[in-house]
Amino acid sequence: MNDVLVSAADVEALRHGDEAPVLLDVRWALGDPHGHEHYRAGHLPGAVFVDLESDLAAPASAAGGRHPLPDLGALQAAARRWGVRDGDDRPVTAVAYDNTGGLAAARAWWLLRWAGVPGVRLLDGGLAAWIAAGYPLATGETVLPAPGDVTLRPGQLPVLDADAAAGLARTGVLLDARAAERYRGEVEPIDPRAGHIPGARSAPTSENLNADGTFKPAATLRERFAALGAAGASPVGVYCGSGVTAAHELAALAIAGIDGALYAGSWSQWSADPSRPAATGDSATGTEPGAPAG
Template sequence: MSARVTTTVAELRELLASDEPPVVLDVRWALGDPHGRAHYAEAHIPGAVYVDLDTELAAPPSPEGGRHPLPRTEDLQEAVRRWGIRQGQQVVVHDDLGNTAAARAWWLLRHAGLTGVTLLDGALGAWRAAGLPLESGVPADPPPGDVVLAEGALPTVDAEGAAELARSGLLLDARAAERYRGEVEPVDPRAGHIPGAVSAPTGENLAADGTFLPAGELRERFARRGAGTAERIGVYCGSGVTAAHQIAALEIAGYRAALFPGSWSAWSADPARPAARGGRP
């Protein structure tokens, strides 16, 4: 693959002490928890910059675009410069939830043409477990960055493309298995899954300590779901957030996959789109 996906805690500690430290982005977000900024202020990696997923990593929600549409490139570039990222500078992204939210920032920045972007393996929990320092409060804004973003470096599909992948390729549903089966639906208009999609819950990408499973184990996990023989792979979730984590795991495993940004939130908002239930595609 074109670039590494993760940075270890030990590597980040060394990088932060180097002459060219990376920008560390703290994407503290969880479904149903609107207090990410307060969690960041309570304790974060020294020098880390808080990133708001709802307002900086997404455009306003809509039935057509889902709950977290991709932001416009010019809006994302404005945010990235506000975070202090300079051209060519390394970026390490994390959250406090196994990187299931932070992967959205990783994917967006990679999609915008930045290659030196990695996820802190194990997220904030790994930093804590290593006994490394944290700071509290909200620091002053960093000096503005000068990075220039493009778009389209990573593949995407729309609803029609997702439906086609479910028929002729491999479409993975990264949501929890009970949402895939249609037993519960806490946030979106209808329960179920895209017909033909295969269940592959994001949480199964991670070991018990919140780090990604080894590449070989991830490769076997996705091969069991058909990735080894599929010519094209796509991923969706509820709103295009945790699906980015699935794409990171697929990349570690050696597979390239496209994101359906609108995901189930957009699909289920269209009454003309069918919904399947149960444990089978």
């Protein structure tokens, strides 16, 4: 067990003890609106469903991007509904998981830590790891005996706005967690323009994971990020399409012992602003000029 991850065996042991954590099923994937149905068909016993679109994000807008940070009151109400409590000093207070290697669950992990909830972890390997270990699944809805009473304290982790992200690309390290072809501007299936923030460095989130959906070892991740210039000497920021998988990159950085800040608006916000430049192509050093906005 480390400060970011727990294994399926860890969770199985914890849920049978006196300090069972809140279990959060964040079943979401781009283009798949059936997360709640997947949850009802089979989830970790005791897990509650977390709707990424409504619980972990505010409504989409050109000004805020596709998944802006949620309203604090709405997030607090959701966290209480999930059973998160104030004054919880258990080593592991909540475990988030999904069935996509943590790409969605990391948003819950990051948001709760940003909001001052200690002891939040990701289930390494997610639902697939749980099933592979032979542990049981429950179906239907989990009904908790009582809601939580947590009072959230936002701002415990750093965030960037568009100006700060642009500055960090020049003076520090700004990582683009999207697929490499989207970074290069070869394709853009979702957002208004193709390309990337000038000076950002391509660091696809998929490269944080092993073939089985578990995170690579800390030493391997440190080597990966060091090759991208993120070795702890310069400030690091991360963005993606809408601020979801960027949280996964921040989890990988944390495993490697590197702090990072989230540009929550990400490319969906940046590309919707015609005054913001967009760069295309590869950039080993992050110093290519931005193409004119179009």
